[in-house]
Amino acid sequence: MVSHNEILEMYRDYVDPKFTLKNFTLEEQAKVIVAQRSNNELDTTKLKNEFPELLPIKESLIEYVFQPNQKTRAS
Template sequence: MYKKYIDPDFKWANFTLEEQAKVIVAPRSNNEMDASKLKKEFPELLSIKESLIKYVFEPNRKTPAK
């Protein structure tokens, strides 16, 4: 999304697992919270991706909309 909305010329610089281990104390964990109660209470609630696009990337767009 960053490349699409902010900087289309951005180049990713990946790092090794060893470099990551120096920065991050705990190993990676991809947990997902059950949001069914939130969705039931607030049906207008956007997904994380939709929220990021609407409230972060669109207002800070540096590239022309396609």
């Protein structure tokens, strides 16, 4: 599983070191959205059995999204 913040941190680390992130408080969020967030995690067991070479999500994001677009040296 990977969180929204983790993706934004990877973006900052690999693409734009000047990128800043400010999280909403739950109260601020409630003022701008119509419905509460629903975070879901899907079971990937069948997918992993069918395609055992699949990387975990964080590794896959780094290898196929962030490294090809890398503009900074990742920490």
